[in-house]
Amino acid sequence: MTSQLQGKTFQIPSRIQKHAAHLMATHQLQDIFSSRHFDGFSLSDMRALAVPIAVSAVVFLFSIILYRIYFHPLAQFPGPFMAKITGYWRTYQYSKGTWDRNILEIHKKYGRTVRIAPNELAIVDEAALRTLYGHGTKALKTKWYSVWDVPDTAPQLFSELDKVHHGFLRKRLSSAYSMSSIMKYEAYIQTCLDLLWTRLSRAAAVSPVVNMSEWANALAFDVIGELGYGEPLGHVAADAKDVGGLRGGILSGFIMLSLLGNLPGRAFWVNNQVISKISAWLGGPTAFIGFRDWSEKKVKDRLDNLDSSQREDLLSHFCRMKKGNGEPASLGEILVEAMNLVGAGADTTSIGIRTCLYFTAMHPHVYKRVKEEVDQFYLENNLTRPITYQETQELPYLKAVVKEATRILPSIVWQLPRHTPPNFSVRGQKVPQGTTVSISPIAQNHDEEVFGADAAAFKPERWMNDPARAKYMDTCLMTFGGNGPRMCIGRNVALVEMHTFIAQFIHHFDFEIVDKNKPWRVTTYWFAYQHDLMMRIRVRPEFPVKQV
Numbered sequence: 001m002t003s004q005l006q007g008k009t010f011q012i013p014s015r016i017q018k019h020a021a022h023l024m025a026t027h028q029l030q031d032i033f034s035s036r037h038f039d040g041f042s043l044s045d046m047r048a049l050a051v052p053i054a055v056s057a058v059v060f061l062f063s064i065i066l067y068r069i070y071f072h073p074l075a076q077f078p079g080p081f082m083a084k085i086t087g088y089w090r091t092y093q094y095s096k097g098t099w100d101r102n103i104l105e106i107h108k109k110y111g112r113t114v115r116i117a118p119n120e121l122a123i124v125d126e127a128a129l130r131t132l133y134g135h136g137t138k139a140l141k142t143k144w145y146s147v148w149d150v151p152d153t154a155p156q157l158f159s160e161l162d163k164v165h166h167g168f169l170r171k172r173l174s175s176a177y178s179m180s181s182i183m184k185y186e187a188y189i190q191t192c193l194d195l196l197w198t199r200l201s202r203a204a205a206v207s208p209v210v211n212m213s214e215w216a217n218a219l220a221f222d223v224i225g226e227l228g229y230g231e232p233l234g235h236v237a238a239d240a241k242d243v244g245g246l247r248g249g250i251l252s253g254f255i256m257l258s259l260l261g262n263l264p265g266r267a268f269w270v271n272n273q274v275i276s277k278i279s280a281w282l283g284g285p286t287a288f289i290g291f292r293d294w295s296e297k298k299v300k301d302r303l304d305n306l307d308s309s310q311r312e313d314l315l316s317h318f319c320r321m322k323k324g325n326g327e328p329a330s331l332g333e334i335l336v337e338a339m340n341l342v343g344a345g346a347d348t349t350s351i352g353i354r355t356c357l358y359f360t361a362m363h364p365h366v367y368k369r370v371k372e373e374v375d376q377f378y379l380e381n382n383l384t385r386p387i388t389y390q391e392t393q394e395l396p397y398l399k400a401v402v403k404e405a406t407r408i409l410p411s412i413v414w415q416l417p418r419h420t421p422p423n424f425s426v427r428g429q430k431v432p433q434g435t436t437v438s439i440s441p442i443a444q445n446h447d448e449e450v451f452g453a454d455a456a457a458f459k460p461e462r463w464m465n466d467p468a469r470a471k472y473m474d475t476c477l478m479t480f481g482g483n484g485p486r487m488c489i490g491r492n493v494a495l496v497e498m499h500t501f502i503a504q505f506i507h508h509f510d511f512e513i514v515d516k517n518k519p520w521r522v523t524t525y526w527f528a529y530q531h532d533l534m535m536r537i538r539v540r541p542e543f544p545v546k547q548v
């Protein structure tokens, strides 16, 4: 078969001819593509071709739509009409940055199991939570996570989809993140806190209104610097300014990648070095390029100076990691875990700190009670030094405040997507194997079946009166992603930081939210980031801050 274009004759390969012939649904199409027409392809031929193609496309589209609405294995599940037809509905909802509110409304309107995309169910259910995110789960993460792979490096803990390899990665990291290991770094965390109280007290002396969103974020980045790289990143010392644009870069990287995870091509568009360089050259977004370069430099510096008397930190642990065959881990393997530490560990923790501050400040009776509890501990124990993490664990009300605040607004609020394991059903309804099912931590944490009719209310007391019930509720919390193999590996870092921050801040400062009607602005891209938590603070004269 040949074709003529602008006077030139082209030979159409026989393979393509065969394929095209196969695709021709009608005799008319076959007729048009027969050599008789192709030899002299005219405008009228094109018109004749356009109509059947358009009709076929419309018929095809309608068949898909009808199939998805009425015949798809998930057709029985309720959900927004557009969500049944296209995954773009879910992606559009995510893109608004308000998923923390949307998902609660969606479940309220459509029930506990909602179809949020043609092939995805959002679920709130204790049994599903245990099957999908609990011990021994067979449910695997979906391809959404592969967007977090760092190009030209190695598989990393958060985004590894393969169960066996994930188990290997997790095993070689878990001792570094154990509570006993984190406790070894507590003195360094305290150095960051000491500097924070000093700087905050000075800032408050100049102007009592401070942006606690930034201060909490600065602290969390400095702490991660101490734990990961053996030194603070200098954000508190810079009076909470974003040193080198690291924090802003990570935040915008999260916005882009979390959205791209649901779009065709996924991270190709930003993780591609060429596209990223062009984008950077045009002044556009570059995902994690800056963050990657910054991390790579730090890791290389360390690898070049391994013999120097470096203090033990998480990077030293990463540098000692071995491959399965006993050889030392590659630069890429070390780099991705160092990036995980900063990318997954800093913003999440500062969100938790803000959440605790917000709920305490918005509930005067809670504020009063927790303050009394902390002050009393300092007085009874004649503490002239800061309270430690272990000591905060002797304060039941403080612990309940942290647990309850992070229950109501967990740092990560998007769906945590998984493929259904074999024989999965939700509330008696079977879901085919391989379907994407997901639970949002905020939706699960508001489950009235578990937490009671007042699940939406902030009540630290719910954790205090009945230990058996508190234990049960704890097993149903999704704040750290369940209790299974993919639960948060860094939760001990977060727990130490949140408890010591809140106890020490309450002890040294009086605080209130400047505008309780507009306390903050939350934008949600994977995690629920609260901007501009403006607080009026004052150092308590009876418990002055030690200046460092």
Ligand code: HEM
Residues within 6 Å of the ligand: 157, 158, 159, 170, 340, 341, 344, 345, 346, 348, 349, 352, 410, 411, 412, 416, 417, 441, 478, 479, 480, 481, 482, 485, 486, 487, 488, 489, 490, 491, 493, 494
């Ligand atoms: C309040 C603070 C934090 C919260 C609420 C939180 C929450 C979570 C959640 C919900 C997951 C599960 C994600 C999923 O299944 O898709 C997770 C996983 C993870 N978190 Fe955290 N996180 C926090 C702090 C941290 C810190 C401080 C670090 C590191 C130092 C960290 C590192 C990780 C990593 C590496 C994973 C992946 C674990 C795996 O797949 O095996 N997180 N976190």
